[in-house]
Amino acid sequence: MIKIWGRRSSANVQKVMWMLGELGLEYRHIPAGGPYGIVNTPEFRALNPNGLVPVIDDDGMVLWESNAIVRYLASQYGGEPFWPSSPRERAGLDKWMDWSASTLQAHFIGLFVSYWRTPENLRDAKKIAALHDNVVNDLMLLGRVLAKQPFLGGDAFSIADIPNGVHLYRFYTMGIPAPSLPNIETYYARLQERPAYREHVMISYDEIRGKLSF
Ligand SMILES: N[C@@H](CCC(=O)N[C@@H](CS)C(=O)NCC(=O)O)C(=O)O
Secondary structure (H helix, E strand, O other), X not given: OEEEEOOOOOHHHHHHHHXXXXXXXXXXXXXXXXXXXOOOOHHHHHHOOOOOOOEEXXXXXXXXXXXXXXXXXXXXXXXXXXXXXXXHHHHXXXXXXXXXXXXXXXXXXXXXXXXXXXXXXXXXXXXXXHHHHHHHHHHHHHHHHHOOOOEOOEOOOOOOHHHHXXXXXXXXXXXXXXXXXXXXXXXXXXXXXXXXXXXXXXXXXXXXXXXXXX
16 A cells, blocks of 8 residues: 655645545555654655655655656556656646646745745745735736636646645635636636545645744
């Protein structure tokens, strides 16, 4: 059975949990990181020298980096449409995963850390507003794509939606008023129809509120 280490309040862990849920795979979850510790033990560092979550062990195949894990699970257990056999179609999904890592997630994590994870008396309102603008610009770009198709890969839900969609729950719930983004709102509602999204992404992240220490 696949083992996964990580705290459920981590967006990177949630990507993997969501993927496991979409594929209906059995897993054993080991809380790690943040208040659960473990990540600095020699045993954990032997799994991931970065001391970060998520990490999986699939029958001896140890893997870290959330997007790489999502790709591995899709290719090993998913088949179409999670892992299209056509390299061109697959590249079209991969592109959105890399865009998420380099652009949307990079901006969103900056915002999330500056707002949610920073104690209120230490927050920098100007910095938060600028970071929020970056995220809104990214979502406007996504919205233009989603005006023409229901999911980022096209007609079907795919691995392209996981690293991008995971951030929408927090974007809409952490307490910063969002501007009207009708195509994103429709997309977010579409993601909420998925049981695995509700189970693994739409959950409390209160344990990391005001916590900058990990
Ligand atoms: N690029 C890595 C980033 C992993 C990462 O930064 N994980 C954070 C949680 S989101 C972590 O382990 N922080 C330390 C902790 O929670 O103790 C990935 O996508 O997996």
